[in-house]
Amino acid sequence: MSRGYSEQDVEHYDRPRRRGTRPRTKERPSFDDAVEGVVVTVDRGRFTLLVAGIQVWAVKARPLGRKGVVVGDRVRVVGDVSGVDGALARIVAVEPRATILRRTADDDDPIERVIVANATQLVVVTALADPEPRHGLIDRALVAAYDAGLSPLLCLTKADLADPETLLSTYRALGVPWVVTQRGGDLSALRERLTGHASVLLGHSGVGKSTLVNALVPDAHRETGVVNAVTGRGRHTSTSALMLALPDPGPDGETSWIIDTPGIRSFGLAHVEPEHLIEAFPDLDEMTEECPRGCTHAADEPECGLDEAVERGDADPERVASFRRLLDARSVSPY
Structure with missing residues (x-):
């Protein structure tokens, strides 16, 4: 038999799940003891948070209803935030979002899907070869960045395989900043562009996002894949978005963040006017x-x-x- 909710559980104050019933109590919790955290990854209804530098696991409290909680959200949390094995906290509130990066599954799909909240920069990662760059996704990603109020950045990988100038000439008139990288090469220019930002890395599978993340955050251990020689497409290696702190703080001591996202195969823009x-x-x-x-x-x-x-x-x-x-x-x- 399942236990009833006690006064320590926020669900104690929620309306029972039967139509026509009244709330259990008129006294609603104030959550004065709630602490602040940031969502770093989401996995099947479980949320991993950073609370005062401690990794905490949490679920969403029932009073939040269908309100989505995504990577990058700043939330208020109650419960066990010790981070010890088996501890579980509850997210009771989501703070207002400064920015929202979103997409639809298709261009005629009215349902918007929020990818990341509170990011400040969208890094469009594209390989110069293997796989070949696809202007369609680059253009769509730029549209999404401008619509969300994010600063765009082109990150061109695998420069040892092709000349970046061909691609850069297409976007120079837009004034989009860019960096060029290659496997094992110097990433100082990219690190400089990431400093002071919460940057979303977005691109097709196989372009090298996870390789970049592992180089920027050595203990990230993101799985990397290869490009299919027949289809010219990469295999999904990242299955969920993950927010990571860069090791080196900015000049003012602020933390810079990168968010690795799964490879994108569809990026609808039905929400953009x-x-x-x-x-x-x-x-x-x-x-x-x-x-x-x-x-x-x-x-x-x-x-x-x-x-x-x-x-x-x-x-x-x-x-x-x-x-x-x-x-x-x-x-x-x-x-």
Whole structure:
């Protein structure tokens, strides 16, 4: 027979699961004794948190209902936060999120899926060869970054196999910062870009995300894989997102974080509106003030302010074309 909830359990105060019943008590807990933590990974309804530097395992309290808790969330926790084997705490509140990186399964899927909360930078990891770079996913990832208010960074791996200039020329007009790496090479430029950020690493399977994570955080022990010689695609090695602290603190002593994510095979952008995307480019946004109502700023829009700005010589044609490629990425397959 299962035990009843005591006053020490937050579920003691929750409404029973039968329709038409009243709460067990009118007195709701204040959780004044709750401590703060950050979610570092999620596995089948169990959450791993860092609470004052201690790794704690937790479940979500029933009063949170269907409210999702994701990697990067800052939460309030009650219960056993000692971190000893077998200890289990409860997440009773999720603090407001500063940023939300999300996607949909497909472009016509209305259900949004939150990938990570409270990140500040999206690192789009792409191999220059083996597997070949896929512009579709890069463009979609940039769109998601701009929509979420994250700073984008291109991280080009396997530079020993191909010249990075071919790919960089495509994105230079957008002003996206970039770093180039190769296996066993110097990662100081990448570390500098990661300092002071909570950075999400995103990319196709096989591009080298887990290899980078292991090099940046030597005790991460993320499994690495190989690229299939027939399909040219990598095998999923990371099965869940994992947030890790970089070993070296920033100049002000702050902790920098990286979040390794599973390889992406679909990245829907049904949640992104054109007006949100143009806001990420203030110079171009200013040129659309005289656009007709409902203008999406795409290449086939009549009387778009971007076209008029190009004709006047006020806008860089390559930058406008690059922005419109990102617009098109919302409806073009990344494969």
